[in-house]
Amino acid sequence: MPKVYARRLTVAAGSALALVCTVALTGQTAEAAPPSPPSAATARTYLSEIKEQPEGSSDGYSRDKFPHWITQEGACNTREVVLKRDGTDVTTDSNCAAVSGTWISPYDDAKWTKASDLDIDHVVPLSEAWKSGASQWTTAHRQEFANDLTHSQLLAVTDNVNQAKGDKDPAKWLPPKASYHCEYARMWVWVKHVYELTADSAEKAALKKILDGC
Structure with a gap:
């Protein structure tokens, strides 16, 4: 794995460890939130640096090639860490599964009190990533x-909204909540x-159209 990616993986694991430790010590949801993305101005610069290229083939794609919900610390996997991070008053059982809490889905402002009503969305879907270059990555990098x-890639959102999104990019799908588009x-x-x-x-x-209006 390239050193830059190894560093990011270490940081992500460290962040997850810190979050889980805070929850364990306080018995309350840690004061945390999804990582804040760059400003619109910076995002416009980043967008100009992203290589424009027709979407690749989905041949060979499988979610299994992106090992996800790996163990982050103790019994807690990535999904459970995100549920704790994105909810309030979240309590868990001995297996780290959320048994109570409150979540507001940023995509539609829906309020939920059962973790089963939430999906953890990959902002850039796994299939979209595969067709945009991830087919050439190592399995470790896809994991x-x-x-x-560490980055704004994982969010707890209403399950059926996430299912409506599927693997669509922003030209084909945007969150129902218009004020969240930026x-x-x-x-x-x-x-x-x-x-x-x-x-x-x-x-x-x-x-570009969205960012120009931010």
Whole structure:
């Protein structure tokens, strides 16, 4: 694995450890939030640096090639860490599964009190990543991407909204909450830029339009 990616993986694991330790010590949800994406101005610069290229083939794609919800600390996997981070008053059982709490989905402002009503969305979907360059990555690098707690790649959101999104890019799908589009575009661009993924022309045009209006 290239050194830069190894460093990011170490940071992500360290962040997850710190979060889980805080929860364990206080018995309350840690004061945390998804990583803040760069400003619109910075995102516009990042967008200009993302290579424009037609979307690749999905041949060979499988979610299994992006090992996800790996163990972060003790019994807690990535999904459970994100649920704790994105909720309030979250309590867990001995297996680190969330048994109570409150979550507000940023995509639609829906409020949930059961973890089963939430999906952990990959902001840049795994299939989209595969068609944008991840097919050439090592499995270890795809695992890092699928469990990234350092960048704005993972969010707890309403399950059926996430299912409606599927693997669509911003030219084909945006969150139902219009006021979140700027944040979403900034998040998407940050992830693609960090991981040196490509974007097709319609995707770049849609992102530019959103960011120009931020």
